Amino acid sequence: MEPVQRIEGKALPLGYSDVDTDQIVPSDALKRIERTGFGQFLFQEWREDPDFVMNRTEHVGAKVLLAGENFGSGSSREHAPWAIQDYGFSAVIATSLADIFKNNCAKIGLLAVELPEEIVNKLLEASRKDPEARITVDLESRTVKGPGVEAEFEMDDFTRHRLLNGLDDISLTLTYEDKLGEFENSRPSHWPSVI
Numbered sequence: 001m002e003p004v005q006r007i008e009g010k011a012l013p014l015g016y017s018d019v020d021t022d023q024i025v026p027s028d029a030l031k032r033i034e035r036t037g038f039g040q041f042l043f044q045e046w047r048e049d050p051d052f053v054m055n056r057t058e059h060v061g062a063k064v065l066l067a068g069e070n071f072g073s074g075s076s077r078e079h080a081p082w083a084i085q086d087y088g089f090s091a092v093i094a095t096s097l098a099d100i101f102k103n104n105c106a107k108i109g110l111l112a113v114e115l116p117e118e119i120v121n122k123l124l125e126a127s128r129k130d131p132e133a134r135i136t137v138d139l140e141s142r143t144v145k146g147p148g149v150e151a152e153f154e155m156d157d158f159t160r161h162r163l164l165n166g167l168d169d170i171s172l173t174l175t176y177e178d179k180l181g182e183f184e185n186s187r188p189s190h191w192p193s194v195i
Helices: 027-031 079-087 099-108 117-129 157-165 169-174 177-186
Strands: 006-009 011-013 064-066 091-094 111-114 135-138 143-146 149-152
Touching: 011 117, 027 079, 064 117, 079 099, 091 117, 091 135, 099 111, 099 157, 117 143, 117 149
Parallel strands: 011 064, 064 091, 091 111
Antiparallel strands: 006 135, 135 143, 143 149
16 A cells, blocks of 8 residues: 555545445446456446536546545445545545445545535535646645635544555554564464464
């Protein structure tokens, strides 16, 4: 996983509330065995509507996904953040995020930020009015900046540390490799090995 420090770019003003993981990526796409290639399935059913915001050329290349309340609810499928990231988004900003979805985002380096409704609405309005408007999400300072907006967001120190240093579950475990080796060397040789 790549370290995440600062995301800057255009935003996709989705704005929907109560978007569940089935709407983010349909269950038919879950037959794949790889973790890549899910971007093509992102909001698949909604993209059948030519007027859906993601189909508009002015939003091509957006790095930040703006959503409403309760984004990522439903099942705990990891495929939802995989699809969002694989499509090209680096951050999701919403008024609230489902806990499991938010945790799954952190595990792959997709920055998930919750902000008050009035701030998200200002970002949505600015992105709808000017699709080239830039939004910056700075994890170091825990701030979001956009047209007429500068707001702080909360993130626990452990998750922030993981993201800033690009530590997924495996690389986090490997930060204790020397202690694992010490433990293994202290065990009797006839016991099973843990590494």
